[in-house]
Amino acid sequence: MRAPTSLLPLRLVDVSFDAGTKRIVDRVSLVLEAGPRTMILGPNGAGKSVLMRLCHGLLRPTAGHIEWATPERSGERRRQAMVFQRPVMLRRSALANVEYALKVAGVPWDEREPRARNALESVGLSDLANRGARVLSGGEQQRLALARAWALRPEVLFLDEPTASLDPGASAEVERTIETIHAAGTKIVMITHNLGQARRLGDEILFLNEGRLVERAPADRFFNRPASAETEAFLKGELPWT
Amino acid sequence: MGVILDALRNAFGLIVTLDPDMLAIVWLSLQVSLSAVALGTLLGLPLGAAIAVGRFPGRRASIVVLNALMGLPPVVVGLIVYLLLSRAGPLGELGLLFTPTAMVIAQTILIMPIIAALGRQAVEDAWREYREQLRSLGVSRLAAALTLIWDIRFSLLTAVLAGLGRACAEVGAVMIVGGNIAGVTRVMTTTIALETSKGDLPLALSLGIVLVTIVLILNAGAYSVKEVAQRRYG
Amino acid sequence: MDVKRRFILAAAALAVAMPLAAQEKFITVASTTSTEQSGLFKYLLPIFEKQTGIQVRVVAVGTGQALDMGRRGDADVVFVHDPAAEKKFVDEGQGINYKQVMYNDFVIIGPKSDPAKVAGGKDVLEALKKIEAAKAPFVSRADRSGTHAAELRYWKSAGIDIEANKGPWYKETGSGMGPALNTASSMGAYILADRGTWLSFKNRGDLAILVEGDQKLFNQYGIMLVNPAKHPKTKVDLGNAFINWVVSPAGQKAIADYKVGGEQLFFPNYKGG
Numbered sequence: 001m002r003a004p005t006s007l008l009p010l011r012l013v014d015v016s017f018d019a020g021t022k023r024i025v026d027r028v029s030l031v032l033e034a035g036p037r038t039m040i041l042g043p044n045g046a047g048k049s050v051l052m053r054l055c056h057g058l059l060r061p062t063a064g065h066i067e068w069a070t071p072e073r074s075g076e077r078r079r080q081a082m083v084f085q086r087p088v089m090l091r092r093s094a095l096a097n098v099e100y101a102l103k104v105a106g107v108p109w110d111e112r113e114p115r116a117r118n119a120l121e122s123v124g125l126s127d128l129a130n131r132g133a134r135v136l137s138g139g140e141q142q143r144l145a146l147a148r149a150w151a152l153r154p155e156v157l158f159l160d161e162p163t164a165s166l167d168p169g170a171s172a173e174v175e176r177t178i179e180t181i182h183a184a185g186t187k188i189v190m191i192t193h194n195l196g197q198a199r200r201l202g203d204e205i206l207f208l209n210e211g212r213l214v215e216r217a218p219a220d221r222f223f224n225r226p227a228s229a230e231t232e233a234f235l236k237g238e239l240p241w242t
Numbered sequence: 243m244g245v246i247l248d249a250l251r252n253a254f255g256l257i258v259t260l261d262p263d264m265l266a267i268v269w270l271s272l273q274v275s276l277s278a279v280a281l282g283t284l285l286g287l288p289l290g291a292a293i294a295v296g297r298f299p300g301r302r303a304s305i306v307v308l309n310a311l312m313g314l315p316p317v318v319v320g321l322i323v324y325l326l327l328s329r330a331g332p333l334g335e336l337g338l339l340f341t342p343t344a345m346v347i348a349q350t351i352l353i354m355p356i357i358a359a360l361g362r363q364a365v366e367d368a369w370r371e372y373r374e375q376l377r378s379l380g381v382s383r384l385a386a387a388l389t390l391i392w393d394i395r396f397s398l399l400t401a402v403l404a405g406l407g408r409a410c411a412e413v414g415a416v417m418i419v420g421g422n423i424a425g426v427t428r429v430m431t432t433t434i435a436l437e438t439s440k441g442d443l444p445l446a447l448s449l450g451i452v453l454v455t456i457v458l459i460l461n462a463g464a465y466s467v468k469e470v471a472q473r474r475y476g
Numbered sequence: 477m478d479v480k481r482r483f484i485l486a487a488a489a490l491a492v493a494m495p496l497a498a499q500e501k502f503i504t505v506a507s508t509t510s511t512e513q514s515g516l517f518k519y520l521l522p523i524f525e526k527q528t529g530i531q532v533r534v535v536a537v538g539t540g541q542a543l544d545m546g547r548r549g550d551a552d553v554v555f556v557h558d559p560a561a562e563k564k565f566v567d568e569g570q571g572i573n574y575k576q577v578m579y580n581d582f583v584i585i586g587p588k589s590d591p592a593k594v595a596g597g598k599d600v601l602e603a604l605k606k607i608e609a610a611k612a613p614f615v616s617r618a619d620r621s622g623t624h625a626a627e628l629r630y631w632k633s634a635g636i637d638i639e640a641n642k643g644p645w646y647k648e649t650g651s652g653m654g655p656a657l658n659t660a661s662s663m664g665a666y667i668l669a670d671r672g673t674w675l676s677f678k679n680r681g682d683l684a685i686l687v688e689g690d691q692k693l694f695n696q697y698g699i700m701l702v703n704p705a706k707h708p709k710t711k712v713d714l715g716n717a718f719i720n721w722v723v724s725p726a727g728q729k730a731i732a733d734y735k736v737g738g739e740q741l742f743f744p745n746y747k748g749g
Contacts, residue, residue, distance in 0.1 A: 088374070
């Protein structure tokens, strides 16, 4: 989806992030283009979550700069969305949670309910529309979070380990939903620990270690012909875990 | 012990016979205190929420000050409001001295910091949980404050009840700005003070028991509302 | 819409909260706690209100405070019992239409055990001299009330410089008549009280009237209008209506008719003109 004033490509130039004296993200430079589903991999503490939050605008870099093709202005509706590892829902019905996000985005009041219901249907939660969002199961809440993000028609969707706390059945449903969102034209950027998932869903892989961007390659090449020793070690270490 | 048992019996008698004088006093007490709670909540919750989610110089100092204001002595508040509303004072034109309105004003000033300070704490705890998600959605700080207030409204009930307790219990402020005028500004606490100073301790004690019973009922009602809501919304 | 709903609820609450008390005809009278607690107003005011339709709102504080209320213009009429302070008030130009309307009397209350041996006496000054000599516990209101002013006058007339001679036996509570009586009752002390408050006081403990009837113990009440020249907001017509009624035959009779336990408390003594 290349609108005339698209957000993408997103440029990171020498971006670093420090927490106190600890350097968490170390001089990362990259360009995110529209199209390929980008997976971010790396061991614990590699700085993946922080990097994603920097891109999404929740954190500001200590050094370097981050530029969208069309800069975001405060007060305008956001064209990127994020789904967190643990979904955070308001104490309202599932439907109301999606409507809330639409309201914040400035969607006119008479469009909110139909769009929200649509979003719920596409993730298979229509039956639970009036249930309190916080009493839903983990998998249902995560699907609700996806519905909420998708109802906003974002250009970019960031996901931080969306299936980490879900059982395989719920995971599969969430993966299906992500595929659907991608098919509709949204750029997917996702952190995952699950190599199998990365292989299934990813078109390209960003590999982070100790805050540095170590390798970037199309998924095929990354898994079969890793370019660096670090990557090899990582893949070997994680291999039993699919 | 005997005095207390007698007082309990008399209190029961007062309630059962629905003594009209006492009913008028109870009704005025409820009007004044509940109005003060409504106003105090309307002003205090947004203030507390704003401090909770806001980022501005002096934020930590304002939290300390707000917490300290919870301990405002009622007599001092009463005195200040009296001087403001006195005909010789800056707001004398309003003719509010010795009216229930003046009592509502004084009590609102007294309990607003309580509701604001306790509300701030509750909202700040919730903000920690919701912060990233709300910012991700593009919610402004102001809108976030209001959303949080509404979302944790049943937890905020505790803050409101704390304010209600203080309002119902205080006598210093309403005595000074109200004047304890029979039939006009006489409430339960000032009546108890009056009967005590007249030496009619049994009557004072009975009225005290009636007052505590009413506050208990209000609290029980609020608690059950909270229970029902929590079961529905989680 | 949630915010709107809340605003409506709050507005409704406020509407309930602001009773339109200002609509009726009323005056504010600053008077003393002892007068209020004697029950006189509860008896007297309904009679006046029935006759004239004017509601009288009494704020009962100490005499000193009541006169100060007049000086601030927070009352329309002042009704207290301290002729010296009242004269000063009028001389300051703060009060007009000043009339002396009734008296009640003070009594010396004390423990039945009577350590200073004053019981049955007819002279208040003698009694005070004995109390001071015995250093028997004595409670003073010490609150600029009419009663307190009277107490100080008696010490002076008895030739005792109470400021210099007070010791631990002399307890200054800074409170109204009722609380002071409570204190005296709990520590078995002597105290100067007005008969009215004593008659309706229920926490007597071991106390009783020990000295009464001395002419010097008569306590004169005065009433006056707060001067509209200094305080334009004073309700002149309504205030004067009250004052004129209190000194009228009907008002004076009502005062005399008020009894507690069969006993008359206040003695009307308005002398025309």
